[in-house]
Amino acid sequence: MNQLKVKAFELRQVVLDMIVRSGGGHIGGDFSVMETLVALYYNQMNISPENMDDKDRDYFVMSKGHSVESYYAVLADRGFFSTEQVVNEFSTFGSKFIGHPNNKLPGIEMNSGSLGHGLPVCIGIALANRMDGRKNRVYTVMGDGELAEGSVWEGFMAAGHYKLANLCAVVDCNGLQISGTTEQVMNHTKLADQIRSFGWHVTDADGNDIDKMIAAFEEAKTVSDRPTCIIAHTVKGFGGGALMENQAAWHHHVPTKEEYDQITAELKARKEAAEHE
C-alpha cells in the first residue's frame, strides 16, 4: 500500500469538509498541491509539534496562501492542532483558522495570502540559517498564476545571486487561474529556462505523484551550489474526478450537496485503489 498516496486522498476529504461546512475556500488549488504538502510534511521536512521552535527545524512558507485548507488539513493531521477543530472553526466568526495562513497558529511560520511574498521571505530564512551555519532546509510553494507577481522574480534573482542551496521552491503548475489558463492570462513561454537563467537548478516532476515529488525533493538536496525549483505539473482539482479536475471555475467553487457526494465517492475510490497498490 502506498500510504502517502492514501494520505493525500484522505486529507482532500478533510479539505472538502472544511470548505463545504464553511461555505468558502479555494478547493482547486488545494487539491492540486496536496501531494507536494504530503511529501514535505510526511517524508521530507524535519518539523513536528515537538520541534517547531527548534532553530534547526526545516522551514516552510505557503506562498500560495489561498490553498490554506490543504495546509490546515496537513498540519492538523500532523498534530499541530485538531482536525475536528479546524473543520468546525474554519472561517467562522472570530476564528484563528482564517482563510489564509495565520502564524498565530502552531506550525505556521508566516502569514501569507497576498501573492509573491513567500519566495523573498524564504530567502531571508535561508540566509539566516546559512549565516548561523545550520544544515536545515527551507521550502516554499507558489502557484503558477502567482509567477506574474514581480516580487517573485526579485526573489528568483536574489536566491540565485546568493546561491542558496538550502532553498527549494515548488511551483504548483496546474495551468489554471481564476480567469482561465495561465497561458491565456499571462504566459511564461519557457518557465524552466527562465528560472534556470537566474542561477537555479530546475527540475520537472508530476506534482500529483507522491513518489515523483519525493524523488524531486531528494534531487534538490544533492544540489550544493544553487537553489532548486521544482516545477510540479499538477491537475487543478486533482482527485475530485471529471466534475472538478482541470476546471478553472473550481478555483474557489463551493460544492453543492450533490457535488460533495460525488467528490466524496471519487476520493474514496481513489483512496481504495491506492490502498491496493
Added chain:
Amino acid sequence: MNNIPNRKAICDVLLEKAKTDKDIVVLCSDSRGSASMAPFFDAFPKQSVEVGIAEQNLVSISAGLAKCGKKAFCFSPASFISTRSYEQAKVDVAYSNTNVKLVGISGGISYGELGMSHHSAQDIAAMSSIPNMRVYLPGDRFQTAKLIEAFLTDEKPAYVRVGRNPVEDIYEADCPFVMDEATVVTDGNVKTAAPSSQVNWDVLPEDLVTIVACGEMARPAVLAGALLAEKGIRTAVLDMYCVKPLDKTAVIAAASRSSLVVTAEEHAPFGGLGSMVSQVVGANCPVKTINLALPDAPVITGKSQAVFDYYGLNAEGIAGTVCENR
C-alpha cells in the same frame, strides 16, 4: 554647526552594538552610501545583506531573517520603503510580527530638488495605519541614537524616518529619552527638556500654548517656543518623535491647559502627526488646533530648508501661527 546627519548616528550605534551582538543584520537596496551604512558593510560583511534595487525583496528578506532571530535593520529611501514595499511592510513585517526595523532615509523633502517621486510626504500616514507598526521621527542625532539603542531591546516591528541632511542639535549627548514618551520642552528652554511622565504639569499656567512636532520640525518648534517666550507667551513643546504610539497622555495633559494647539510636521496635511493629535484633542480636551504641514500638492522645488521657509515650516512660521490664532 553639527555636520553629522541622523543616518550616521544610526550607523554609529549599530557599529558599536554589532561588535557583541551577532544577530544584528543590516540590509540595503543599493543604498548603503545614502544610508551612511557603508562602514557597517565594511566592518561586518557577514552581517550585511545587499539586495540590489528591489525594495519589495528588501523588506521580505528582512522579515525572513527576523523570523530566524535576526535583528533586521532595513534601509532604503523613505519614499520607496514606505510605499514601494508597503505591502511587504504590512504583511511580512507587521502582520507576521517580525522584528524588522524599517529605516526610511532621506525622508520627507530631503531630496527637495528631485521631485515628488523622491519625497516621502505620505510615510507617516501609510505606516501608521498598519496595525502593529510603530512610527518614529527623531529630531536630532542624540535622540536618534537613543531610539536605535531602544530598538535593540525590543522585538517588535517599527518604521523610523530620518532626513538626509545634518540637522542642528536640539539636545546634548545625554538627551532625556524614555521610549514612547514625548520629550517636553517648556518656553523654548531646552534645559527643561524631560520625558513627558517626568513633567510637573501643575506648575504650568492654564493659558499655555501647546506645540507638537516631530522629526525635523522639532527644533523649529523649540525655537518658536523661545521666540514666543520673549513675547510673554508660555508654551509646551511636545517633541513627538514617537508618532505611533502617540503619547496621548502628554497631548491631553498639555492641551487641557492650553488655549491653542499647533502641530508641525514635514508631511502631507492628512493622516500624519497633525491628524493624530487633532483626534486626541478633539476627543479629550477640545481646543482650537492648527496643523502646519506640507501642502496637498507637489512641493515647490528647492533645498529642503528653502522649501520649509517657503511654507512657513520654521520657527518664525510656527510662532507667527501661534500669535495669529491665540
